[in-house]
Amino acid sequence: MDPALSTTLGALHREARRRLESAGIDGAAFDARLLVEHFTATTRAEAISDPDRMVDAQAVAAADAALTRRIVGEPVHRILGFREFHGLRLNLSAETLEPRPDTETLVDAVLPLIAQMVERHGTCRILDLGTGTGAIALALLAAVPQAVAVGADISDDALATALRNARDLGLLERFTATKSDWFGAISGQFDVIVSNPPYISSAEIKTLQKEVRDFDPLRALDGGADGLDAYRVIARESASHLKAGGIVAVEIGSSQNTDVTGIFHDAGFPVVTALRDLGGNDRVLVFARDGKA
Ligand SMILES: C[S@@+](CC[C@H](N)C(=O)[O-])C[C@H]1O[C@@H](n2cnc3c(N)ncnc32)[C@H](O)[C@@H]1O
Incomplete structure (x- = not known):
């Protein structure tokens, strides 16, 4: 050619x-x-x-x-420059992770719980920690017109992209982007806290496929020495940001079920649901303070 x-x-x-x-x-x-x-x-x-x-x-x-x-x-x-996620076309940028089909498992896990909350209270306030392109929050908002969401991220570039995606999808009125180091700049309480945090151990990063290692932003991948840093923060600080009857749902690496379940259990959040992705790998954990969702 x-x-x-x-x-x-x-x-x-x-x-x-x-x-x-x-x-x-x-x-x-x-x-x-x-x-x-x-x-x-x-x-x-x-x-x-x-x-x-x-x-x-x-x-x-x-x-x-x-x-x-x-x-x-x-x-x-x-x-x-874009990728489809849960039926939405999402723009990508240098500091956003490409949203993955595995993460749709998290969206599908919380959607029925959000629908129940909307039925009970007429609305649902969602916090998406490490929002990246806004994938999780925007998929939830697109599916539940009564919900509102805050997407938090430490990256300005990711927040700008999440806002652009919200605008392109007509969801801007119900989506707020907040620069925050996890809960650092988050105020108020939420019905649902969701997160797909970085969960690869620092040592494992160099063993990843070239496509991931060289093109997904390191900050979206690196979960610290054992890959669990973000879960410790989220588990420790969720209680003060969750309304009564609220839930926390996180994506996990396929070998992290026991560790992450233990971290949240110790912080007062028993696991209520554990789900696998379409490949049969442990992928999503849902927690609630009273052990019921
Ligand atoms: C695995 S990506 C997930 C992106 C998106 N939620 C998704 O599922 O496609 C993790 C995100 O966490 C953000 N992040 C990393 N460290 C953070 C921190 N300390 N506080 C807030 N966000 C952080 C990264 O910038 C990245 O956007």
Whole structure:
């Protein structure tokens, strides 16, 4: 493919797939399709029904540059600049984690509990600690029109992206972004505290896949010496920010169930539900002060 020349859509798709496959990229066919569709502003249906349509040289060059970035290891959604989460399109930026499908397990775990709270009290106040793109808070707000949420993060870049996502999704009126070191700048009490904190041990970071290690922000990954630093803070300080009958729900690493359950138990929060992700790994723990949700 000569990036200086126009070509047909079908030829561009074939060449993109060939390049990623020969570079040994996992999921080459899928990534090639996403990149070509995005940079040519075409759909899958158009690639099938109209493979001979011409793609201009500018779009060919943009697709070519995107494929080169993918070949050197940049994840496909970082190149696109957005990722789908719980049916929402979320913009990414340098200091936001790419939201993962595993985290949808957390959203699905708390949604019925939030619906019950709304039924009882007419509203639900949510705190999302380490909000990143706003993924968890915004997915919950999109599903429950009566809920309001505060998204807290230590990163200004992440907070700006979360606000942009809230605006794009029409959720800005019910979403507040707050710069805070965990609970440091948080005031008031909440019905639901959710968090997908950094939970990888510092030593493990260098063993992660290149796509994660080199492109997800370190601050979103590094959970300290044993990966549990953030859980200790959240467990210790949740009590003073939780309304009576409230719940705390966290995402965990697949081997952290016992440790995190113990940390919250010692802080006065027995576990009420433990859930696995679609891969069958322990992924979400829900806690309540009275052991009932
Ligand atoms: C694993 S990411 C989760 C992002 C998002 N909630 C999601 O699930 O996609 C953890 C987030 O915690 C934030 N974070 C790290 N340390 C923090 C701290 N001390 N206080 C508040 N947020 C922090 C990071 O900036 C990052 O956005």
